Amino acid sequence: MNYQSIIQHLQSCGYSVSAAELLTLDTIEVDVTIGGYNVELIHIKVKELTSMPAFYLKDPQQFPKLAHTLPFNDYNLASICVNVTDSVSVNYEVPTLAFEDSLKKHIELLTKCLTDPVENKKELLREFLASWYSLNNTKFNDVLCLVDSPEFCKLKVYATEGKYGLKSSVLVHPENYDLATKEPFFKIQVAQRKKSPDLGCILPLPDLSSIPWNVSDLPVWFLEHIELLDSDTKHHFLTTFAQIRKNIFWIIFNIDTPSGKSWFGLKFQHKKNKVNKTLPLRLESFAEWNIEACSIKLFDKSSLIPRGGAFTDLQKKKVLLVGCGSVGGYIADQLASCGLGGLTLVDSDTISIENTYRHYLSIDYLNWEKTTGLQVKIATKYPWINIKPVKGCLLNLREVSILNSFDLVIIAIGSPTKERIFHDYCIKNNVETAVINAWTEGYGVGGHVALDIPEQKGCLRCAYVDNKNLCRGLVSNLNFLKPNQDLTKNLSGCGNAFLPYSNLSAIQTASIATDLALKFLKGKVKDSSKVSWKGSDQDALNENLELTDRYYAFSKSLLITPLLNPECDICNE
Ligand SMILES: [Zn+2]
Structure with missing residues (x-):
């Protein structure tokens, strides 16, 4: 330079x-x-x-x-x-x-x-928080706060246990925290803490009279702000908290700022181990205490869900996902990552060695039911989702009252026959819930989803009209590989045939299914619709397979288009 x-x-x-x-x-x-x-x-x-x-x-x-x-x-x-x-x-x-x-x-x-x-x-x-954090020269571990209200209450504060993972953060919850009503994620977090908790409390501040420059300013700052508390809070604080003798205290403050509620904390630790004293409330008493400013991260869905680009309004939605194979497993994870609140998983299969390279679950889950494996994995990853695993199959779900209790049914079983039988049932029995069918084709040529909204023109059968004779067909007219070709591979004899497609194909298909599901659940897609993704034909041609006219003409990958086929006998009734 x-x-x-x-x-x-x-x-x-x-x-x-x-x-x-x-x-x-x-x-x-x-x-x-x-x-x-x-x-x-x-x-x-x-x-x-x-x-x-x-x-x-x-x-x-x-x-x-x-x-x-x-x-x-x-x-x-x-x-x-x-x-x-x-x-x-x-x-x-x-x-x-x-x-x-x-x-x-x-x-x-x-x-x-x-x-x-x-x-x-x-x-x-x-930007008060930034200056508060800068009070500590050493990096302070996050304090994860599981509180629902900014008002005064006593807290249980669990120290860090280990260097990594959520256990490396201090965990805080109200003294009367009702674990029974919480999602599995929180039960796991609290159960993991072995040490007995410290005592803390929440203090809502009506105003800030000053901002500390240095740690040495904290005692004066603290006493000044205790005086600012509203009279109720101050009364509760002085009568139920400030009388208690402890070696460590945590005070967690919150205040309204132009950019929302800010949370920050102080940790008081007596300089002598095992000496229990009441919280210092006179300037002279501070000499006996070490004070640290700490950063508080509220573990709160109204901030964390949108911060991750997900949607809090999906918390109220319930989806029934049938099929937890490679496509279904990713759909489950993706729906959870969008902020979905309720997910019921249906499958009868277990994780086997063959799933190693083509399933969301790792081989650690060998012999687990795919549904329970997904429940455990996803519930430890996304805090605010309730997942219910059900051992079963699509055709057992032909129950109007069950189906109508969901906002959406997603089917990812890759079985055109069972899917059509199920669709017939829904039509005959006036099932009111919308259904998405998702399937992947082999050799990376593409994948498809069809969203069938009852009472709207366009249904699963629209995707099965035979283009040649305009009658009901046995294979989907959305497909990119021509019918009546042997598409499966077989490495080890009968009963082991499989459709060759990669994990990436499964993820692509899951992504278009989740995207369509999301737009439907958020009310952005109101008509029966279809989406396809189109991949390369190279691997299929290498296997001497033929592709459909639709494949060669198709240029609308990932775009949502109407499902209605004018020749569909059901939609034309
Ligand atoms: Zn139709």
Whole structure:
């Protein structure tokens, strides 16, 4: 990096810039006047420009606490958060311009914070959590908080157990947490904690009167904010919590900020092991205690589900998934990842060695029912889903009352005969629940899903109209491989034939099925519809297999199109 030319360029832009040193670091220093303050900005020299050149604020304590700055105490500097670091594309080929641009942005930001105290306070509150976390120099383990309400209550706080996984976080739940009403995920988490819990409580703060700069500011900050509590909370806190003698206390605060409710915490630990005292409520008593600021992550579905791009409104939906093979297994996982609340899995098969490379479940689940294996795996992965495994098959499900209790039925069994028999039953008995049939073809040529919504034109039989004679056909007209060819492979004699397709094909088919299911459940698809994905014909041609006209004409992979076939006898009744 040619800092000589950068300094010259910035000088030519009118800045007062010079090369300088800070402790052992080479820097450049910019002096500017902002809102009546003399501000020194420090850039620590770098060898290569891989992100926007950073400028630090020197002597930050001489200013009021500024939004978007974080103290960097060892150097008496504060970092200035101009952008999310990696979101800006930097002109590293012309460093002079990158520095000019960056310096301008830093000065603009500081100008806003120094000249508009109202906006500065609002921003400080909005980013309060970041400054709270910066109070600890060491990385503090997350505190996972299973609470439903921000109001005062006593808490059980379980220490970390181990370095990895959820056990490496502190776990918190209300003293009267009713595990019986919780999803399996939470029962597992709480059951895993072996050590006896510490005591904590929740304190909702009506306001923030100050923001601590350093850990040493925490005692004053704490006492100040106890005074701010509303009278009910303060009364409960003082009479039911502050009287108790313990070696460790956890206080978990929450406050409304412009970007939602913020949660953060303090851990009080008496300096002497095994000495139990009441929580320090006078400044003199703090000498006996170590205090740590900690980050609180609320384990809360209303924030975690949308944060992962899933949908809280699917929590109320119930899906019946029939077939837990390669396609069905992925559909189950994908539906759960979308935020689905209720999933019933039906299959009669167990995991076998042959499933090793083509199933969502690993071979650890050998001999497990596919349904229970999926239940266990998915319930430990997605916290807010209830999965019910049922040993059975599609044709046993011909019960109107059962079918009508679901929002959607998805069939992934790859059996055109059973699927048509089941469809006949639904038509004759006026089943009200929509059905998706999903199947994959061999040799990577593609996969298909058909969504049949009762009372809407378009049904499974539309996908079975024989294109030649326009009568009911035995194979789907959506297929890409011509019928009456031997499509299965057989490595070890009768009873072991299988349709050759890869795990990737199964995932593709599951993805179009889940996507259509999701859009239907969210009310975005209101008509009976179909979707196909089309892959390469190379492997099929190598096996001397023939492909259909639809394959060659098809250009609508992944797109949702109407299922209705005008020649369908059912839809034309
Ligand atoms: Zn039809």
